[in-house]
Amino acid sequence: MPYTxxxxxxHAKAYSELPISVKSAEIVCRVIRKKPxxxxxxxxxxxGTKKRSLGGKYYSGxxxxxxxxxxxxxxNAEFLGLDNERLMVHASAHExxxxxxRRRKSTFGNMLKRAKVELMLIEKGKSDKVPMEKIKEQMxxxxxxxxxxx
Numbered sequence: 248m249p250y251t252x253x254x255x256x257x258h259a260k261a262y263s264e265l266p267i268s269v270k271s272a273e274i275v276c277r278v279i280r281k282k283p284x285x286x287x288x289x290x291x292x293x294x295g296t297k298k299r300s301l302g303g304k305y306y307s308g309x310x311x312x313x314x315x316x317x318x319x320x321x322x323n324a325e326f327l328g329l330d331n332e333r334l335m336v337h338a339s340a341h342e343x344x345x346x347x348x349r350r351r352k353s354t355f356g357n358m359l360k361r362a363k364v365e366l367m368l369i370e371k372g373k374s375d376k377v378p379m380e381k382i383k384e385q386m387x388x389x390x391x392x393x394x395x396x397x
């Protein structure tokens with residue numbers, strides 16, 4: 248499955264189909280999205296130890312699974328040589344493959360929960376790109392030199 252988007256900055260990815268409900272995965276991902284890595288890890292730890300809640304719920308299964316995936320993504324970022332201080336979390340959850348727990352003969356089983364969760368750690372901060380103001384100043388200087396030469 249392709250990722251939902253490809254960031255222009257340096258990034259590390261982790262993706263998994265987890266046995267958690269899609270609704271709880273979406274809620275937890277929405278909370279940690281666009282947060283620095285340290286803050287997201289602290290938030291997940293607080294939810295896991297039940298120091299903090301999200302609307303009165305702790306989402307312990309989703310928090311545990313997403314926390315393991317975040318650790319994996321952090322190791323990927325470390326291997327790629329990204330700066331831990333400048334990493335921002337992008338998290339999203341989607342509906343996974345449907346499976347049915349089977350029963351004997353004519354009785355039907357129930358559906359198993361699956362959620363596709365993707366995490367990206369994107370390195371933000373000072374980029375190698377030249378600011379637009381500098382480019383405009385250089386263009387003005389070039390025009391002045393060109394008009395001055397004539």
